[in-house]
Amino acid sequence: MELNDLYRRVIMDHYKNPRNRGELQDESVTVQLNNPTCGDRISLQLQVDNGVVTDARFTGEGCSISMSSASMMTEAVKGRTYEEALSLAERFSALMQGEEVEFDELEDIEALSGVNKFPARIKCATLAWNALKKGIEPQTH
Numbered sequence: 001m002e003l004n005d006l007y008r009r010v011i012m013d014h015y016k017n018p019r020n021r022g023e024l025q026d027e028s029v030t031v032q033l034n035n036p037t038c039g040d041r042i043s044l045q046l047q048v049d050n051g052v053v054t055d056a057r058f059t060g061e062g063c064s065i066s067m068s069s070a071s072m073m074t075e076a077v078k079g080r081t082y083e084e085a086l087s088l089a090e091r092f093s094a095l096m097q098g099e100e101v102e103f104d105e106l107e108d109i110e111a112l113s114g115v116n117k118f119p120a121r122i123k124c125a126t127l128a129w130n131a132l133k134k135g136i137e138p139q140t141h
Contacts, residue, residue, distance in 0.1 A: 007110075008111075010108050011064060011068045011111050013068075014069075015064040018058075018068070019072075020055075020056055020057050020071065021058060021059065023045060024047050024057050028045040029046040029135045029136070030045050030135075031043070031046075031132075032044075033127055037123060039061075040060070040123075040124055041060045041061055041062065042058055042128050044128060044131040044132060046135050048082075051081050051082050052079065052081050053079070053080055053082070056073075056074035056077050056078055058074055062127070063124050065112070065124040065125050069112055073089075073109075075108070086133065086137065091103070092109065093129065095113055096116050096122045
């Protein structure tokens with residue numbers, strides 16, 4: 001099996017079986033973003049305790065790239081401090097710019113590395129990550 005086929009399967013698995021899809025019932029940080037270019041939209045909720053993301057959920061609609069990226073991101077940030085989550089988001093942005101980045105923490109994220117070859121799809125992949133940054137950057141100052 002070629003690496004591209006494997007990556008496609010990982011992306012489709014997250015799209016068809018999204019992790020952490022739904023809403024948090026407790027008080028949380030909520031960020032809503034949309035991509036007007038293609039109509040993707042996300043509502044991200046983060047449960048935070050003492051500067052650590054203890055839970056993350058999302059709802060929204062969009063293409064397989066945006067929804068699978070949201071699924072991967074919510075898995076990756078659970079249990080991380082604000083600073084660690086922000087670092088992950090920055091590394092993901094670098095990946096989308098074509099830089100070599102490794103994600104030992106959650107290998108599925110690397111399945112999105114090929115998206116940077118399709119500039120129109122980069123905004124799809126980064127939508128959830130941008131929501132994450134918007135939700136945690138004010139908390140780190």
